[in-house]
Amino acid sequence: DxxxxxxxxxxxxxxxxxxxxxxxxxxxxxxxxxxxxxxxxxxxxxxxxxxxxxxxxxxxxxxxxxxxxPATSASVERQFSEAGLIIQERRTNLNPERLDNILLIRSMQKKNIFL
Known part of the structure; x- marks a missing residue:
């Protein structure tokens, strides 16, 4: 197109x-x-x-x-890194929706966007 x-x-x-x-x-x-x-x-x-x-x-x-x-995947790599920090041995049963919410809130906090 x-x-x-x-x-x-x-x-x-x-x-x-x-x-x-x-x-x-x-x-x-x-x-x-x-x-x-x-x-x-x-x-x-x-x-x-x-x-x-x-x-x-x-x-x-x-x-x-x-x-x-941009031809970089740095932002995606940061998200995976943060997800790895959140899901540790004691938090392996964290459901995907809750993990998404935690990552969203952290991202909003870093950008000074508050609900």
Whole structure:
């Protein structure tokens, strides 16, 4: 759903380039027709996006959005670590719902969010 059209959905071709859909399609077509040599691209995809941001405004915005997602699992690892501290030998019968509630309350306390 990269340009707002479902894969299996058949729609008439939009030739009106002034319409939002026409601009999206035209921009994507222009990008695909550039014939970029992928071996010459830098390892940082955002540099390419920045270089062509005036030509491909929407695609540049999508690229920044996609490439700004953190590629770390640190927050998940912290949650597992905290869960491990809560479930100790004497608390092995703690039900999952109660454990979730304890983790939620601890997380809210750390962020100074109180009920």
């Amino acid at each position: 990269f340009i707002g059209v479902e894969e299996n959905e058949e729609e008439p071709e939009d030739t009106d380039l002034d319409s939002p859909r026409g601009k999206k399609t035209d921009e994507l077509d222009q990008y695909l027709n550039l014939g970029i040599d992928k071996s010459k691209l830098e390892s940082n995809p955002l540099s390419f996006s920045k270089e062509y941001q005036d030509e491909f405004q929407r695609l540049s915005r999508y690229a920044r959005s996609i490439h700004s997602i």
